[in-house]
Amino acid sequence: MSDLKWVPSWHPFLWGQRSPALSNSRRLGAEQWLVMLLGLAATWVWVAAVGRDLSWDTLNHHLYLPFSLLSGRYRSDLFAAGPQAYQNPLGYLPFYALVRTQWPSWIVGAILAAGHALAVWPLHRLTRVIWSDGPGERQWRLLAVALAWSAPVFLLVAGTSSIDVVANVLVLGALAAVVTSTATSMPAMLLAGAALGIAFAIKPVNAVFALSVGGVGLLRCLTGQQGWRQLVALTLAAIAASLLMMGFWCEWLWQTFGNPLFPLFNNHFHSPYAPQTALVADRFIPQSGLDYLIRPWQLAQYQSFAALEKPAPDIRPLVASLLGATALGLALLRGRLPGRDTLRRADVQILVFTAISYVLWMKTSGNARYVIPLFMIVGLLLVRAAQRVLPAPAARIVLALTLVLQMAYYVHDGDHRFFATPWDNQPYLNVEVAPRLVRQPFLHLSLGTLSFASLAPYLNPDGAMINVIGQMSLPTTGPLGRALQERLTQWKGRTRFLFTGTLVNGRVEPTAQMRRRADGAVYRFGLRIDFNDCEPIRIRRDGGESSGDIALLSCAALPRAADIPSFDADRARADRVFATLESQCPKVLGPSPMATDTDLDTWFRSYANSEAKVSVSFTEGVKMSHFRSMNMANLGSADDVANGRGLNACKAWHMLFNH
Secondary structure, eight states: OGGGTTSOTTOHHHHSSOOHHHHHHHHHHHHHHHHHHHHHHHHHHHHHHHOEEOOHHIIIIITHHHHHHHHSGGGTOBSEEEEGGGSOSGGGHHHHHHHHTTOBHHHHHHHHHHHHGGGHHHHHHHHHHHSOSSTTOHHHHHHHHHHHHTOHHHHHHTTSSOSHHHHHHHHHHHHHHHHTOOTTOHHHHHHHHHHHHHHHHHOGGGHHHHHHHHHHHHHHHHTTSSOHHHHHHHHHHHHHHHHHHHHHHHHHHHHHHSOTTTTTTHHHHOOTTSOSSOOOOOSSSOSSHHHHHHHHHHHHSSOTTSSSSSOOOOOHHHHHHHHHHHHHHHHHHTTOOOOHHHHTSHHHHHHHHHHHHHHHHHHHTOOGGGGHHHHHHHHHHHHHHHHHHSOHHHHHHHHHHHHHHHHHHHHHHSOSOSSEEOOOSSBSSEEEEOHHHHHSOOEEEEESSSOOGGGGGGSOTTOEEEEEESTTOOOSSHHHHHHHHHHHHHTTTSEEEEEEEEEETTEEEEOHHHHHHHHHHHGGGTEEEEEEEEEEEEEEOSTTOGGGOEEEEEEEEEEOSSOOTTHHHHHHHHHHHHHHHHHHOTTTSOSOOSOOEEOSSEEEEEOTTTOEEEEEETTTEEEEEETTOSOOEEEEOHHHHHTTOSOOHHHHHHHHTTO
């Protein structure tokens, strides 16, 4: 036997038994596959139960963007989906391909859910570096993955057309690769960088995670766990992947509009085709330092617009914060200050990732949909904090109760979809279009904040689309106005308006409001709506029940019959009111829209950053409103407001949410 001493102890064929290391490795591998299968099954069950989501984004641009790229329509259309028309289309190509197969909606949903469930794999890899394979450690790993999966923001978008849940898989994969890498694992760092670059390219808000994962890589370099070459490789791979995935699109935006991220960051690029200020939805951004501290408490409450448009209560961040603060306090009382060895621990590095992500997220958007990885990682830190603070039996009880209460709270009280519709054997987007609109190409001018640009693939592909009145109503003067007029001239006699209608005895009819407002709404384009030449479009939902259908009309555009002599004078008078209010409260009433809309009785402006709406009537006065407030603030008469004698705009905004 002495001649065999050189044989490695792990060789199972010679020794007739497995070494502990090999046995542990295989056991962990089997556990990871089991967890992955359970995560996939749980995601499928959830998605099947809550249904598909025909959200505002799905109908507005999720299908339009890849269609515009593949058909070349991005060159001829103009703000077809509002400002979202110029997002990078590549990330939505898989969803578009699935929908265009015309497979039953439930098959599309199952495929989407399977892809989104892949997030469980890197989550489990992270638990393996936090908890060893010692006796009793498996229970902590399983609890951590379960609490991560139960994040409401993940469940809300799992199995939907959202690109955020795709980026979630990429970011978690990159974080797991960095945290589990060794001093020689260059391929892992290259893959991690590529994943971050792709996540950034498909949605630039993921720069938050590129920086936070980069911060973890830097920390590992400083503690000697990685080499600086690996950090450089991570960075260069991220840059290369982002350029590969978005370089072409940014180049086209630069050549066309003078802004490679158009219309974002136009305060720096100053494209004449968009407002000259930053477009930043600030409805979730904290207003003070206190908001950073109380956000976990807000997340735990049943309310919309804490960090999401829908109520999706999440108690996990609050529990994790309380346990984490307790753990930190106990460590300080015991004099255990963080040292080099502490910073080398995986749980501490994941905490660093969480802290950087949280601050950057709150600073840039505060929208929970944009940071699904952050909310899933909270589940891991929650388990680790409980394990540090409480005796093992008590920790297990607290964590199990948190998991059960979280799911019960969200299932019973939370919204599970933005607009839920049942799964069925019909296509994911079941659209019925009048044959004429399929045979003949038209320029469609859509009216409304929801552009319905995702209908473009179902109309004649040689047509065109412009959202003239919506999130960013288009002007009729200046560079953008000239681009609009060129298209109106090109499509003269083949232009139609697209707007929502109502179902009357199975027929799609114009709403009474549209008939009343029509002439004023489209007057500034030199057109009027011909209600005698309308074609119906219906989007079927609610399992085919007609009561839940979305009804739209495509009506011919005709030259307006006559000018309204007072139009220009009234618009100038209304614009003076808007200018006064915008100067009083630029943060809320900004950026200043490029056009003012009207129905001839009232003049309107909508503000992209705050989603506030101001209406000016020379008989009814000036009013401010917001779709998520039940109140309406009356600011005074048009003349009083224009002369600074009306209610201050910022005070009116405060009144909307505090009455």
